Amino acid sequence: MLDEILKSIVEMEEEEAIKKAKEYLDGGGDPQKLLEVCRDAMGEVGARFEKGEYFLSELILGGEIFKQIMEFTLPKIKGESVKKIGKIVLGTVKEDVHNIGKDIFKVFAEASGFEVIDIGIDTPEEKFVEAVKEHKPDIVGMSCLITAGVTSMKKTVDKLKEAGLRDSVKIIIGGGRVDESVKEFTGADAWADDAAKGVRLCKQLIGVEG
Amino acid sequence: MVSNAKELAEKRLARLMAAMNLEEPDKVPLAGVGGDIVPAYSGLSMYEYCYDSEKALKAMENFLKDFPCDWPFAASVSGLDGRVFNVAFSEFPDISINLTFITGPMHDVLGDKYYRYPGREISEDSSPQFIGGSFMEADEYDKLIEDPVKFIAETVLPRACRNLETPRKAMATMVRLGTEISKFNAMMMQTVGLMQELGYPAMALGGAYAPLDLIGDFLRGVENLLLDIRRYPDKVKAATEALVEPIMNYALAHKNIGATLAFIPLHLNEYLSPKLYKEFYWPTLKEVIVRLVNEGFKVMVFFEGRHDAHLETILELPKGWGVAYFEKTDVVKAKEVLKGHTCVMGGIPMGLIVGGTPAQIDEYVKNLLEKVKPGGGFILAPGVGTAPRETPVENIKALIEAVEKYG
Known part of the structure; x- marks a missing residue:
């Protein structure tokens, strides 16, 4: 499931990514793990941009998908601390x-x-x-x-x-x-x-x- | 003196035309720097430059006298792009062409939310800035597609301009706008006179726009549009197609003022992957360019940012169509690809002029011209013409001298 979410984000499948992330949490998935997967996905989007495979429009859309998933994921993490680098x-x-x-x-x-x-x-x-x-x-x-x-x-x-x-x-x-x-x-x-x-x-x- | 100026203007024009026609001029033409440094050089604030035409003209004169070039493309007009107004008025060619630049006073009259002007929304020393916005909902594409001029004039502009909110307000606003247009045209006439006195070629500049940019810059906002492309691809595409006709009406209206060069500044080109570019951006932009060329225009396109990924598409245009002005695309590589087909313009990073030394600039220009001068078809220009007010003037001098030496 998490692998599929990662792939959907990286491939810019906005609706799929959000739907699966919701399903994952509704099914009792770990929000912390979802957050990590979303971060990995964004890392991959950035890497593809730097390789010239992705362009600004993908950075913006990737960011939009990430923000939408975070909206319902982050409130579930509160209490536990989100580690910052x-x-x-x-x-x-x-x-x-x-x-x-x-x-x-x-x-x-x-x-x-x-x-x-x-x-x-x-x-x-x-x-x-x-x-x-x-x-x-x-x-x-x-x-x-x-x-x-x-x-x-x-x-x-x-x-x-x-x-x-x-x-x-x-x-x-x-x-x-x-x-x-x-x-x-x-x-x-x-x-x-x-x-x-x-x-x-x-x-x-x-x-x-x- | 007068005949000297005339001779000089002819020489400069011949130089530019040779480059545009893919020939080798006597010297590589230089399109000079402009922007904030122009008023700053005469001790003017940006506010004065935008709102006091007499002072602005004097500042332009001072600057162009001391920093001559072949084409002071960036050193005139202090207006911001107003293409949404060109489209709104596209059924009235005599009006439409007057709104390519929205000046500070026009901005005040319109009360629009597209621009920020010094001494108004931002400090007196700030550059005027375009920020655009979102004045159309995602579910309104059908209306835009059905009748773009009606939708823009009657629905979008009343939302985007406080003083067009109601028909009553709009009546007064349009009268006032007409007055400002007259003032602006009078200033442009004076500018032309000044250019002639200083030995610059008088080139009436026309204009057009990429249909997708019109949607991104003036209707939906860039971020929304990029999401729309994924969410409603067919609607976005149909909207770009619907905008071609009004944009052409505006562009061709410049025939009446004797313009033979149409300027198209691009915005979203660098945002898009080749796949999206070829599907949503290029087809209608190409149509606009080709139709202008067929009507006898040369076209100058400013490719903002990096255009490397889309460089080859330029070869789909008819040979000798015009000028490809690049901001950050490597002009050496661009010239290699476009040699014998397209005149290439650009090459000087503004960072070098702001932060470099005269010796570095000399060296840079020498190396660059060695590569791009042979064969002609090249116009040297800053990647973006606006120099900040603190730009060291010795660096601008160094650029001019380097072109004298190595051009």
Whole structure:
């Protein structure tokens, strides 16, 4: 049963996957095991994306299926603790109001076992600083779509430096228009222009196998 | 001076046309950078640039004087894509073509939920941004398919624009929109005059759109549409087919202003697997392009993101159809595939211009042009034309100088 659920998610069979997951839980299945299978499935979707077999539409649909299954699975796990591999403070940087890239990354990061604190779009540098102080994350993830976001990323890294917080976190930047030279320019630790790579690098940044 | 400007414009135009016609120009043409740096260079906020046409024109003049190129494609107009309005007005060609760009003042008049403008929803220094949204339900495809113009004009736009919510509001809004169109056209005339003075070719640009993008950007929202493709494939496909005619009506209306080049910016191309691309995106986009070519247009398509997986489909278009402008697709590889068939444009990552040094830029342009210059049919351009306001101007200079040296 769990194998079939995994296959349905990976093959993008939305209705099948959700139906089987419900059946599995209704039949007394272990929600923790279902969660693990869904995470494995998302890992496989990400891997296929990185191999060029899957595209953004599959990442988005895979994320949608995962979210739908989690809606009725997670409440059954509460009480028992869901193990997290690390904490990410995530936001779209100042002067950029786009959320799609951030949201795709968030689903995949959560599916990989990260706790994600989403601080929104058009996020001022100070808000990143406050969030780092408050949540003490392992990683700060900054997203942007428009080119202007690139300079906001740099300013945010600078603000974290000023606040003396730069060395306490790893910083990853993401978005369609970031690349190696943008990483150098901003002073981030890693960059990704897709969610699958982003999550893989986040695992590497905290020393969990990617 | 005037004759010099004229000569210069002719030389630049010849350079561009040679590249578009797959010939080798005297020098590789450069389509320059633009965007936020244009107002910033003159100390203007983005808000002023979007709302004060006199200041905007002056900023454009300052920028184009100091950073010349062959085609200041990205350094003019500060409007955002308004193709849903083009379709809504597609039965009225004289109106339809005026709404390709929705300017800040037009956005205010419409009260739409598609755009965010500096000094309005976002800070005065922010770039104007398109975010789209979902203004059509999944069970409304039949209405869209049956009469796309009626459905968009009468159902979608009243939802998407606060000031079109009721017929009464719409009356006043349309009068005001007409006033803004007149102002915008007057500014465009001044821009053309300025371009001529500065020795730039006056190229009237037409436009069209990929039918699936129209649904994703303006009707359903990108995420919803991607789910719709899986859930209701036949409906989505029929909707793209229904949108071809109104898009063509809008596109062909540009004949009246003497446009010979139609610009189509793509969005969802990079989202789709080759299978989905060939089934839902490409057939109707191809039809739009081929029909424009048959009507005497050249077409310039901006392939956003990575188009590598779909590169070969471009060869299905008639040879010499136009310009394939790539954002992140490797232009060296693209030129290899499209050589002798399609003019290739792009090549400069904006990250390099923002974060690189003049020496790195020189080296990069030298290496790139060595590979793509032979045989012609190439226009050098930033992958995305909008340079952030803090872009080091010495880097923009370095780009221009490198093209002078190695072009």
